[in-house]
Amino acid sequence: MEPMAEPPPDSVGLPAIDEAVGPPAPRFDLFPAIDILKGKCVRLLKGDYGASTEYGDPRDRAREIVESGVAWLHVVDLDAAKTGHPVNRDLIAGIVALARDGGTQVQVGGGVRTHDSAMQYRDLGVSRVIMGTVAYEDPSLVESIASDWEGGVCIGCDYRKEATGEARPEDPLSAMKVAGRGWLENSGWDVGKVLRRFGNVGAAAVIATDIDRDGSLEGPDAEGLANIAKASSVGLIASGGVSALSDIAALERLSKLVVPPSPGSGLIGVIVGKALLSGRFGLPEAIAVASGRAYPGANQ
Numbered sequence: 001m002e003p004m005a006e007p008p009p010d011s012v013g014l015p016a017i018d019e020a021v022g023p024p025a026p027r028f029d030l031f032p033a034i035d036i037l038k039g040k041c042v043r044l045l046k047g048d049y050g051a052s053t054e055y056g057d058p059r060d061r062a063r064e065i066v067e068s069g070v071a072w073l074h075v076v077d078l079d080a081a082k083t084g085h086p087v088n089r090d091l092i093a094g095i096v097a098l099a100r101d102g103g104t105q106v107q108v109g110g111g112v113r114t115h116d117s118a119m120q121y122r123d124l125g126v127s128r129v130i131m132g133t134v135a136y137e138d139p140s141l142v143e144s145i146a147s148d149w150e151g152g153v154c155i156g157c158d159y160r161k162e163a164t165g166e167a168r169p170e171d172p173l174s175a176m177k178v179a180g181r182g183w184l185e186n187s188g189w190d191v192g193k194v195l196r197r198f199g200n201v202g203a204a205a206v207i208a209t210d211i212d213r214d215g216s217l218e219g220p221d222a223e224g225l226a227n228i229a230k231a232s233s234v235g236l237i238a239s240g241g242v243s244a245l246s247d248i249a250a251l252e253r254l255s256k257l258v259v260p261p262s263p264g265s266g267l268i269g270v271i272v273g274k275a276l277l278s279g280r281f282g283l284p285e286a287i288a289v290a291s292g293r294a295y296p297g298a299n300q
Helices: 058-067 078-083 089-101 115-124 133-137 139-148 191-198 222-231 245-257 283-290
Strands: 029-037 040-045 048-054 072-077 105-109 128-131 153-161 176-180 185-190 205-210 235-239 266-272
Touching (some): 029 089, 029 283, 040 058, 115 128, 115 139, 133 191, 139 191, 153 191, 191 222, 205 222, 245 266, 245 283, 266 283
Parallel strands (some): 153 205, 235 266
Antiparallel strands (some): 176 185
């Protein structure tokens, strides 16, 4: 058997951070993504509903992901994110049942804007829901759901960066403006405000998506993610821009470099969509890299 090759240097450029001294680094998970639009598995380019690419039946994709043995599956109902109506719920219910049979947990986002809609997903067997738009319009609802469903809520923090000159130097998160309603509107919040407001309400994680990198294969926002991870009192899941195994390797390393401000925080995973769907690398290799293991033929 050929020896395992070491991962290549990262393609995203890690920010300068001293080696972590503090609580142990959290587990770092891979979250393969399935975005559903009009019943199809799709990827949007930078959040643009008019720039989507179809990748077939979401159930076929879910089956492939579950058979890989991955711990988590990330599902987004794009129709519901835009309209608030869960038109793909029956399809998602089938995916959740398939995942549960295979031992894979599912987190679901898109249009979760009421207590009842969150609890309906809980009753389907979803491990946690992602709340974005409603978190900024009715923060108390997030607190209520998190109280009734321990570990059942993630905060969706989908951001676009303003010009550097508009940020306060002492607070780089102030330039990261959060979008809502399927990325179609400005929520009026910045990432720093999100972390301050929801850091102690019982949320399981914050999912930070750089909208301008999502679906672009341009590489993740390593510097922005490092700043968020250093400030967040709950776990951070990165999303947007992953194009190669080296990007996953770089983020896994970043998870060990950033000192978690509290137990259970830090960079805990990465969501990967288009790079997997377009065949840039396979699930077994991605799982290995996210786990901090070397992988054969590392030439990405």
